Amino acid sequence: MQQYFVESNQTVEMGDHLDLGPQDSYHLVKVLRGQIGQEVIVVLGDQKYLARLVKNNQDCAQVQIVQTLKPSLTQTELPVEVVIACGLSKQDKIEQIVQKATECGMTAFQPLALKRDVVKWDQKKAQTKRSRLEKIAQAAAEQSKRLTVPEIAPLKQLSQWVADQPEDALCLYAYEEKAKEGDHAQLKVAIRQLQPGQKVRIVFGSEGGFDPEEAAYLEAHGFRACSLGPRILRAETAPIYALSAISYALEL
Amino acid sequence: MQQYFVESNQTVEMGDHLDLGPQDSYHLVKVLRGQIGQEVIVVLGDQKYLARLVKNNQDCAQVQIVQTLKPSLTQTELPVEVVIACGLSKQDKIEQIVQKATECGMTAFQPLALKRDVVKWDQKKAQTKRSRLEKIAQAAAEQSKRLTVPEIAPLKQLSQWVADQPEDALCLYAYEEKAKEGDHAQLKVAIRQLQPGQKVRIVFGSEGGFDPEEAAYLEAHGFRACSLGPRILRAETAPIYALSAISYALEL
Numbered sequence: 162m163q164q165y166f167v168e169s170n171q172t173v174e175m176g177d178h179l180d181l182g183p184q185d186s187y188h189l190v191k192v193l194r195g196q197i198g199q200e201v202i203v204v205l206g207d208q209k210y211l212a213r214l215v216k217n218n219q220d221c222a223q224v225q226i227v228q229t230l231k232p233s234l235t236q237t238e239l240p241v242e243v244v245i246a247c248g249l250s251k252q253d254k255i256e257q258i259v260q261k262a263t264e265c266g267m268t269a270f271q272p273l274a275l276k277r278d279v280v281k282w283d284q285k286k287a288q289t290k291r292s293r294l295e296k297i298a299q300a301a302a303e304q305s306k307r308l309t310v311p312e313i314a315p316l317k318q319l320s321q322w323v324a325d326q327p328e329d330a331l332c333l334y335a336y337e338e339k340a341k342e343g344d345h346a347q348l349k350v351a352i353r354q355l356q357p358g359q360k361v362r363i364v365f366g367s368e369g370g371f372d373p374e375e376a377a378y379l380e381a382h383g384f385r386a387c388s389l390g391p392r393i394l395r396a397e398t399a400p401i402y403a404l405s406a407i408s409y410a411l412e413l
Numbered sequence: 414m415q416q417y418f419v420e421s422n423q424t425v426e427m428g429d430h431l432d433l434g435p436q437d438s439y440h441l442v443k444v445l446r447g448q449i450g451q452e453v454i455v456v457l458g459d460q461k462y463l464a465r466l467v468k469n470n471q472d473c474a475q476v477q478i479v480q481t482l483k484p485s486l487t488q489t490e491l492p493v494e495v496v497i498a499c500g501l502s503k504q505d506k507i508e509q510i511v512q513k514a515t516e517c518g519m520t521a522f523q524p525l526a527l528k529r530d531v532v533k534w535d536q537k538k539a540q541t542k543r544s545r546l547e548k549i550a551q552a553a554a555e556q557s558k559r560l561t562v563p564e565i566a567p568l569k570q571l572s573q574w575v576a577d578q579p580e581d582a583l584c585l586y587a588y589e590e591k592a593k594e595g596d597h598a599q600l601k602v603a604i605r606q607l608q609p610g611q612k613v614r615i616v617f618g619s620e621g622g623f624d625p626e627e628a629a630y631l632e633a634h635g636f637r638a639c640s641l642g643p644r645i646l647r648a649e650t651a652p653i654y655a656l657s658a659i660s661y662a663l664e665l
Contacts, residue, residue: 236643261647261653264647264650265654305644307644349661390665391489391664392558394517394557398517398653401650402653405653405657405658405661406657406661406665408654408658409642410661412597413597413658
């Protein structure tokens with residue numbers, strides 16, 4: 162069943178009517194050809210409700226709350242808070258990362274300008290990209306039945322972002338050199354120590370990886386290098402591997 | 414360092430010259446602008462060698478073997494044999510699956526015609542697709558530094574393929590209904606029982622998932638339903654999750 166996020170400042174009761182946003186209205190009415198009475202899931206705050214379409218207007222659709230869904234069946238968030246921070250990759254790779262990392266439970270996405278990035282974003286491009294990534298994250302959160310939409314942070318320099326991290330966060334960076342050395346244990350050691358609610362930060366290079374100075378800077382600021390196994394993963398595959406490993410260890 | 418697969422029926426010794434195939438010659442000489450003396454890794458059988466470019470012809474490049482690389486640093490294959498079988502998805506999703514599942518260690522790929530697939534491949538399309546997927550698998554195996562290129566099997570019907578599976582294989586299928594029931598343990602239970610060298614088969618639906626008859630057929634033939642966690646993953650994300658989980662459990 163299709164799921165949509167709805168914003169409302171009020172408490173919601175059975176029978177209440179709620180408006181969908183323009184993007185979701187268009188999706189439900191135009192793309193899915195939603196008919197009056199069609200059931201959807203709506204998410205308000207951290208609660209999911211069963212709702213029915215009562216106004217099939219493609220600019221402003223309206224649904225009516227029918228049932229509160231059980232929390233046990235709707236808990237779809239990772240038990241830890243994982244921020245994925247990535248260098249800027251070519252083409253639509255950042256979009257692929259945001260889409261698939263959202264499905265895999267990422268809490269927030271931080272684009273980073275790294276030395277070996279083959280693309281640069283100027284201020285205007287960074288803004289355009291951010292809006293686009295926000296839409297991708299919302300659609301992916303709805304499709305994967307999440308309770309929250311990952312935040313897309315504005316582009317930052319590595320040093321600017323590293324300085325802002327909470328002291329109690331588990332901080333890692335995916336470093337190919339570790340894989341080449343045959344030392345693959347660090348990620349598992351780190352994941353095994355995770356407590357519910359813990360903050361996790363994982364940094365990934367773009368196609369070019371990290372400059373040694375950046376790796377040294379991360380190490381000096383408490384980030385631990387980890388391998389993602391013996392094969393060299395593409396920039397857009399690495400975050401999915403890490404999130405899948407966290408999900409496998411904590412959710413299955 | 415770039416890696417290429419080389420075919421040769423002979424034993425290779427230090428100083429031997431080897432021809433790269435036309436696709437790899439073009440890649441090294443034209444795309445990477447490889448100069449005489451440039452170092453690459455070549456894979457013959459299950460052994461990796463350091464080699465140097467000695468003839469930079471873009472149709473037929475030649476390298477010379479310089480050094481045998483240590484097996485401990487070149488063991489990049491999953492310790493189990495995982496065949497990924499998938500329904501036919503729209504657009505380039507099958508290509509994404511083959512590329513990323515190759516990086517994540519898949520042994521072979523089996524395209525399956527399932528009832529809810531939104532696309533169909535006729536005989537001609539199946540052949541074209543297979544050649545294209547073979548090229549993608551080879552490039553991804555080289556990029557991720559694997560020792561083998563995953564085999565791309567010809568398109569089959571589900572029943573035709575299921576009947577062919579070895580009796581001792583661990584057979585699973587990713588079933589969304591399991592996720593909805595909140596039962597997420599099966600994949601972990603299965604992975605924990607894996608022995609080195611064991612054969613694993615995992616079936617994934619396309620966007621439409623499995624028809625209940627197909628799920629019943631798989632169950633009747635010893636395939637166990639498993640959830641990939643509480644979020645609903647896209648057709649192209651699910652195989653990567655499963656392979657990442659296997660790698661995390663067995664390789665890290």
